[in-house]
Amino acid sequence: MSRLDVRDLLIDVPGRSSGRALNFSLLPGQVWGVLGPNGAGKTTLLHTLAGLRAPRGGEVLLDEQPLERLNRRQIAQRLGLVFQERQDGFPATVLETALIGRHPFLPAWQMEGAADLLAAEQALARLDVAHLSARLVSTLSGGERQRVAIATVLTQAPALWLADEPTNHLDLHHQVAVLELLAAQASAGRAVFMCLHDLNLAARWCDQILLLYPDGEACWGPVASMLQPAALERLYGQRLLTSEIDGSPVFIPAR
């Protein structure tokens, strides 16, 4: 099990003053949701936490070691990232794509073995895309690609999941299936940190929330204290209607 500690972190969003320094810990078992309008810096935050982008200030500790003192491979053995936009590289099949999730664990000379193949196939089956194994990723629909991307991280099986809008492009059923999968990862002792646009999904599946305002202001805490209509209306600049169904708050944009 791993943990991620964020100390006085200022993310580097170009053309914006630094805003509030972030201080929180991503602990085993937790599911964090990051909410904020477009351009608030959610993706930048996620990439900074993964060490793909240097912060303007402060540091990120992975199991008490600063990220910049770890090499990419050591980070990738513990931390996985579901990207928001797919970078289309060379054509590859679905199975090949999922299989690269094993890359951080294999020595340079070693080929993928039966166990790696099994892990990839199980991950694809878990995401409902096993029947597409031999297809080229470029021929899939947006939602199918999204599930292949999540299956790749599931093959990687990191202790820390960073996910940038994991429900993007997914139909209603698969949105729920993916969030159930992430929740199951957390209850197995891993930790999940994801950006979401859907308040209602965040309300149902997250236990910690971080609100990221466009001016760099931020606040974070347990879901019940964070999902307050007034704070959310200020966050999005949008009036909301609130109700409660099934024990969770439900937010609907007002016309």
Add this chain to the structure above:
Amino acid sequence: MHAAETATDRRRAGPLRSLGWLLGLLTLVALGAMTLSVSVGSSALSLVDVLATLSGQGSELQRTLIFELRLPRTLSAFATGGLLAVAGALMQVLLRNPLADPYVLGLSGGAATGALLAMLAGLGGVLVSGSAFAGAFLATLLVFGLAHGSGSWTPSRLLLTGVVVASGWGAIITLMLAVSPAERLPGMLYWLMGDLSYARTPWPALGLLLGVSLLLLPLGRSLNVLARGPLQAAALGVAVRPLEWSIYLIASLLTALAVTSAGSIGFVGLVVPHMLRLLLGNDQRLILPACALSGGILLVLADTLARTLIAPEQLPVGVITALLGVPTFLYLLHRSR
């Protein structure tokens, strides 16, 4: 689609075994092509003669013909083709663009400019080669320096810089041809179209080809991940920047040596990797060694044709690679839909 499925099936059967089979098969084809190339020529030798001479028998004349004339040239052709194909495959992974190759990126243009300058100055032999090598490295530095510029280093920017720099070299080459004395023109033109009769000892090129192929084997999986895009690769544990720089340097070195030994031979670096990807899928651990062998085979065959089609005259080998490669490539591309 079809190619992708067979690649997956092969992977299920165990990638190591398929790698062994494929490389074994290609090695056999390569040996066959080289034997053919050594047998054919102004005085044809039978297969028996060739094998006898290679195993230490044969007449004085046959030994001279084979060991001093044909074999070095055949080995040079093989090494040059292999170097060009591997360089092309590496550039394509680096830029994640199937159009990238040493030509498009202006490396060969730089080498050609260097070589022609030396010829124009009346230099010959090693100095032409050295000048070509310097030109290739100057081109590398120029393209990467300009594309790197203020930090952002995207494939499209690199490709665009390479294309523009390449057309700059093209203009300089045309200018040099226009002002050169007529008696130097044939040599220069042959060099531009690729000509293995300039090749001297094949050993540096062969050694580099073997060394780089071995060096790239453990990097193969990292290259596969890099082909998914740099951010994804970094997230999966690849040290992207050092890997990209090494690939570019290796590809430049390969191109420089290839161009130095055989002039500028187009098409091999672009088409061989692409054909292999259509046939085998895109696992670099398979593609890179296969490129080394197939590029070599293609150029050995092309050079054999170039020497014999209108013997005793020779054709530039670059013309043959293009004439052979274009229809094959178009057929494969068409069939792959």
